[in-house]
Amino acid sequence: MREAIGKDGERCDPPDSVTTIADLIDWLAAEGGGYALAFADRDRLRAALDQRFVPFDTQLGGAKELALFPPVTGG
């Protein structure tokens, strides 16, 4: 994902219609290019909001950091 998008973090300012993580993913993917590629398969995407795993329907609210990444493979 990082390789598809070409960066490992950014500040962004989505429109008011973006309220959940799913909304934000859709909004970023609509930009096309690396985002569309990175977010093509939602089953292979995980989200952490302020460093906690959360489902995609979670409200962004006042969270400071959203992390999107592939399923983990540690251990």
Add this chain to the structure above:
Amino acid sequence: MREAIGKDGERCDPPDSVTTIADLIDWLAAEGGGYALAFADRDRLRAALDQRFVPFDTQLGGAKELALFPPVTGG
């Protein structure tokens, strides 16, 4: 058990009617004394014939050694 019987092994020559381990236990228990005490609770008795765990209905056959002991508590 060993403390009830007062020895940790013996040779014995049961009558022909004794064919299984259960028969032998009954025959020994009938002697009374330490055997009756040691074999009072069959649920707390285990048998190994020629060094293998076996159920009480196993035929003695030509086995060389029968061991009777309480449930094991190792590990």
Add this chain to the structure above:
Amino acid sequence: MTPEIRIQSADFETATEIDRLEKSGGGGISTFTGIVRSDGDIAALELEHYPAMTEAALGTIAREAASRWSLSALTVIHRHGRLQPGERIVFVGSAAAHRGEAISAMNFVIDWLKTDAPFWKREDFADGSVRWVEARSTDEAARDRWQS
């Protein structure tokens, strides 16, 4: 009982960790150690993590284990960075009065760690190619056994 959690690039001594677990007063100690496999043409394993989140994620898993079983000690160590085949990656060790508790806690922690700690493995091959390791659905199934 405060779980011992470490995230480090340096190697660790399994013996030292087990010694600490054995002295915690429990009657049973159970451990799992993960090693970089030597099969194929893998020259090295590169382990990335998400530093801001890693310690919190391992802490959550360890505290959940400590709430489910009565443990006298619990240790979780996970390495990151570049590891050679044969090197240790991860260690989970638990101590409890009874063996069932120690084994279950160890198994719970490694199962959850596999799916809920932010680490990613990249295999670097002898020919210079690299491959990000794919998550396995069997790992999520192993974790979901623990849902109560």
Add this chain to the structure above:
Amino acid sequence: MTPEIRIQSADFETATEIDRLEKSGGGGISTFTGIVRSDGDIAALELEHYPAMTEAALGTIAREAASRWSLSALTVIHRHGRLQPGERIVFVGSAAAHRGEAISAMNFVIDWLKTDAPFWKREDFADGSVRWVEARSTDEAARDRWQS
């Protein structure tokens, strides 16, 4: 893969045993170590066994584990004789390509060993009294989970 089985009165070094398992080529190593508990007024634990049978019984359990899971190493060590609180009694360690196999094999061996290896424990108390440890029905239940 030939299981390593030892029945001995001498102590063993957990580190040495784990080192051997780690070098067997498996990706996962899982261990269980049993320790004489320090609770109560126990001055020592006396471990008796039935020498003619012990090695065969442990061998049967180890071979069954090796036939159920694909292991690169399996070690079973059980001590006998007089042990002080805090001393190691038993060690089971397994190595396999996948963690599930290593953990299951370790758990299988210790569960079966508890009910099917001819060892008996006697607790010797500080006041000179002794007590043979009673078998627990939970141990037979733990073993019977493995009946397939």
